[in-house]
Amino acid sequence: MELKRVVVTGLGALTPIGNTKDEYWEGLISGKSGAAPITYYDTELFKTKFACELKNFVATDFFDRKEARKMDKFAQYAVVAADEAIEDAKLNLDEVNKLRVGVIWGAGIGGLETFQQEVLNFAGGNGTPRFNPFFIPKMIADIAPANISIKHGFMGPNYTTVSACASSANAMFDALNMIRLGHCDVVVSGGSEAAVTIAGMGGFNAMHALSTRNESPETASRPFDGTRDGFVLGEGAGALILEEYEHAKARGAKIYCEVAGGGLSSDAYHMTAPHPDGIGVIAVMKNCLENAGLKPEDVDHINTHGTSTPLGDVAELKAITEVFGDHAKNININSTKSMTGHLLGAAGAIEAISAILAMEHGIVPPTINHTTVDENIDPELNLTLNTAQKREVNVAMSNTFGFGGHNACIVFKKID
Incomplete structure (x- = not known):
């Protein structure tokens, strides 16, 4: 069976540095930090008092009040980003065969704020189990793609992938394969999360996973820096329209790039720590290149997982050197999580969008906040430090890894 080609025809982004894909891109290339003191709750007793919240997002700008109350923020974010991507792709919803349009979405946690609030309400009551009738449908992770499909009438495959921080990359790989195998013409894919809550921040603090650089939150996310002390929690959504190539051509769609391939692997090592030798990461990048029919020397740019944790950053860069050899020095590597x-x-999802726009514009966004060399990192690697760099990008890879050892990798290339 000959696999169908898959392309990207629409993008949507709702991020801490921009509420549309264009604002997001401007934030990226200008080196804008989305980190600031938390505004959602009183942080006095918390170790970490900052995060990358969305700015100026008002749900009622997109939903009526009754509708907004029925949706957790992570689902609201999903619908808003998906709507932008659908509009960007110029999909004619009156003409498209909705039986062949799927929604495959990623969420690592889902409706955490809803869950937190309902449990707190119960704990503060008299023991009577009075819960909001929308508690469960607001909380479950698969409700985000459900809301997207209900709004637009998409009747193809509809589900959520959950693999911690690899969830939306997993979703994109599933979407790629659904179209490759002929099951769909179009898939709305991506991911959303809204975990900047007392439970989310408290839980990650208990794991010692978050930066505690409270005196300078805007510089706290510092991947590859010798003084990094943990990641900074963010929220938002990214959406991509994946489409069968001939279907896109037939309707005259703008094509951003081709989805060349993807890969998955597991560290099979630890609940939260990466394998120190990056064995699973090596495997996932090799799997991805093989799946795409590409050679290591074809890759121009890698948007790394690069969370700003002491162990993870080093393990990933070692894996890149192992897979790409001397060519690793010619690749623009970055971490937009900075x-x-x-x-x-x-x-x-949002990092895949960054990689795609780097190809379109010929600019690789920077890894900001780098001030101190880490002696465990090869100094010859180009980590695109502090300033965006112009270069032609024909092939771009995006790495995403999750607690539990889940690894996902997607690679994009300019359309032939």
């Missing part, structure tokens, strides 16, 4: 923070299940 600007957006870590969007957990949405990370793969």
Whole structure:
């Protein structure tokens, strides 16, 4: 069976550094930090008092009040980003065969704020189990793609992938394969997360996973820096329209790039720590290149997982050197989490969008906040430090890894 070609025809982004794909891109290339003191709750007793929240997002700008109350923020973010991507792709919803349009979404946690609030309400009551009737449908992770499909009438495959921080990259790989195998013409894919809550921040603090650089939050996310002390939690959503190539051509769609391939692997090592030798990461990048029919020397740019944790950054860069050899020095490597923070299940989607726009514009966004060399990192690697760099990007890879050892990798290339 000959696999169908898959392209990207629409993008949508809702991020801590921009509420549309264009604003997001401007934030990226200008080196804008999305980190600031938390505004959602009183942080006095918390170790970490900052995060990368969305700015100026008002749900009622997009939903009526009754509709907004029925949706957790992570689902609201999903619908808003998906709507932008659908509009960007110029999909004619009156003409497209909706039985062949799927929604495959990623979320690492789902409706955490809803879950938190309902449990707190119960704990503060008299023991009577009075819960909001929308508690469960607001909380479950698969409700985000459900809301997208309900709004637009998409009747193809509809589900959520959950693989921690690799969730939306997993979703994109599933979407790629659905179209390759002929099951769909179009898939709305991506991910969303809204975990900047007392439970989310408290839980990650208990794991010692978050930066505690409270005196300078805007510089706290510092991937590859010798003084990094943990990641910065972010929130938002990214959406991509993946489409069968001939279908896109037939309707005259703008094509951003081709989705060349993807790969998955597991560290099979630890609940939260990466394998120190990057064995699973080596495997996933090799799998991705093989799946795409590409050679290591074809890759121009890698948007790394690069969370700003002491162990993870080093392991990933060692893996890149192992897979790409001497060519690793010719690749523009970056971590856009230095600007957006870590969007957990949405990370793969917004970072894939960054990689795609780097190809379109010939500019690789920077890894900001780098001040101190880490002696464990090869100094000859080009980590695109502090300033965006112009270069032609024909092939771009995006790495995303999750707690539990879940690894996902997607690679994009300019359309032939």
